[in-house]
Amino acid sequence: VSPGTDLMSVRTRRTARLLQVVQGEQPSILVADQLRSQAGRVRTFTQEIRVPEGELLRRLLAEAGQGDEIEMVVVTRFSDQGYVTWLDEFAKRPSTREER
Amino acid sequence: MPSPRRIRIWFPVLLAVLLCASPVAGAPNDRAAAGPSGCELVLGFAQLRDWVTRVEGADLVGECREDEYHTLSGDGFQRTTRGLLIWRKATHWTGFTDGQSTWVSSPWGLQKRSNTELLAWERAPQDPVAVLLQGAPLARLPAPIEMAEVVRQVEVLHTANDGSTFNLYFGDMAGKRLYAVSLYPERGVVLEGRHVDLKVLHRFILDNLDLLRDPRVSVGTWFNADNGMTYLDVSATVPDRAQAIQLARQYNQIAIFDLYSFEEIETGGTGTKMDNLPPADRRLPVLWPELR
Numbered sequence: 001v002s003p004g005t006d007l008m009s010v011r012t013r014r015t016a017r018l019l020q021v022v023q024g025e026q027p028s029i030l031v032a033d034q035l036r037s038q039a040g041r042v043r044t045f046t047q048e049i050r051v052p053e054g055e056l057l058r059r060l061l062a063e064a065g066q067g068d069e070i071e072m073v074v075v076t077r078f079s080d081q082g083y084v085t086w087l088d089e090f091a092k093r094p095s096t097r098e099e100r
Numbered sequence: 101m102p103s104p105r106r107i108r109i110w111f112p113v114l115l116a117v118l119l120c121a122s123p124v125a126g127a128p129n130d131r132a133a134a135g136p137s138g139c140e141l142v143l144g145f146a147q148l149r150d151w152v153t154r155v156e157g158a159d160l161v162g163e164c165r166e167d168e169y170h171t172l173s174g175d176g177f178q179r180t181t182r183g184l185l186i187w188r189k190a191t192h193w194t195g196f197t198d199g200q201s202t203w204v205s206s207p208w209g210l211q212k213r214s215n216t217e218l219l220a221w222e223r224a225p226q227d228p229v230a231v232l233l234q235g236a237p238l239a240r241l242p243a244p245i246e247m248a249e250v251v252r253q254v255e256v257l258h259t260a261n262d263g264s265t266f267n268l269y270f271g272d273m274a275g276k277r278l279y280a281v282s283l284y285p286e287r288g289v290v291l292e293g294r295h296v297d298l299k300v301l302h303r304f305i306l307d308n309l310d311l312l313r314d315p316r317v318s319v320g321t322w323f324n325a326d327n328g329m330t331y332l333d334v335s336a337t338v339p340d341r342a343q344a345i346q347l348a349r350q351y352n353q354i355a356i357f358d359l360y361s362f363e364e365i366e367t368g369g370t371g372t373k374m375d376n377l378p379p380a381d382r383r384l385p386v387l388w389p390e391l392r
Binding site: 007008010012014015019020022028030032033034035036037038041042043044045046047048066074076078082083085 | 262263282285286288289290291292297299300303304307322323324325326327329331333353354355357362363364370371372373
């Protein structure tokens with residue numbers, strides 16, 4: 001979490017496609033969202049989100065894989081020093097096959 | 101009939117041009133006969149020769165045959181043993197032709213084309229974005245828009261269109277013949293709702309100034325009607341489709357976005373992070389020295 005005085009924290013819950021779990025000094029995930037405008041135009045948005053919590057990372061590696069749809073809670077904290085985004089929670093969404 | 105005053109002003113200029121240009125235009129072979137040591141390639145011409153040599157693996161430009169000379173319009177020319185070096189003052193276009201092909205320098209690297217065709221940004225010289233993005237010196241760029249105005253305009257555009265692509269130098273980029281390439285997924289932010297809080301927008305732009313100071317980089321917003329969230333990101337805005345696709349592939353991106361047609365173009369990448377990914381501020385080719 002970045003230092004500095006809090007300006008605002010934004011907590012969102014959304015579903016995205018997991019592209020990759022990046023391990024290393026600063027673990028993160030890459031996710032892709034399919035965006036659609038009111039006019040029906042589409043584009044792909046990719047985002048890299050930090051996963052600072054070790055237990056969450058272990059769960060991710062155990063429960064989710066590339067291409068899975070995950071429902072996630074993401075927090076972005078804006079401070080006077082900058083902003084930082086991290087994964088706070090996730091749940092793998094059952095695939096169509098699993099739902100049957 | 102020119103007035104005496106005009107003649108007084110123009111005569112020394114004309115005389116100087118004639119003195120400079122005559123030996124070159126009238127008797128180029130005389131100069132060449134004087135030997136290559138009598139001239140040299142400097143600045144952009146020397147840089148272009150280095151580029152061509154590095155990229156092509158051979159010195160296709162050759163030695164100079166004359167000093168660089170300028171026409172009344174300010175354009176610069178210099179013949180070499182293998183062709184002609186050209187600098188166009190109005191657009192800061194620098195190129196070399198061997199009579200059949202032309203090599204053009206740009207911040208996207210060295211571009212080669214046939215003499216009978218033009219690159220995308222060459223075809224639209226009236227478009228300041230296309231012209232300036234080819235690597236005009238910083239002094240030729242418009243002054244950056246003030247931060248408060250940037251925030252205000254992005255918010256207005258986003259509210260009106262459910263999205264925006266905004267450049268600190270050129271303003272609204274939507275509808276221009278450019279391609280947005282997402283190179284900075286670690287900088288993206290997702291917010292609840294359609295409305296973007298001005299304080300958050302200001303912070304987002306401020307924190308990405310290291311990238312947005314580059315005139316090839318823009319800030320983007322998009323309201324996703326499917327989940328009611330607004331997405332903020334930073335992307336390169338590239339004037340040439342082939343270059344945009346090449347850049348996206350270089351960084352394994354899934355797609356690019358056509359800002360003119362508002363269509364996504366798949367590029368075949370998977371979106372995963374590549375090994376040895378450069379820091380964000382080194383993912384684009386280095387601009388000309390003025391911006392280094």
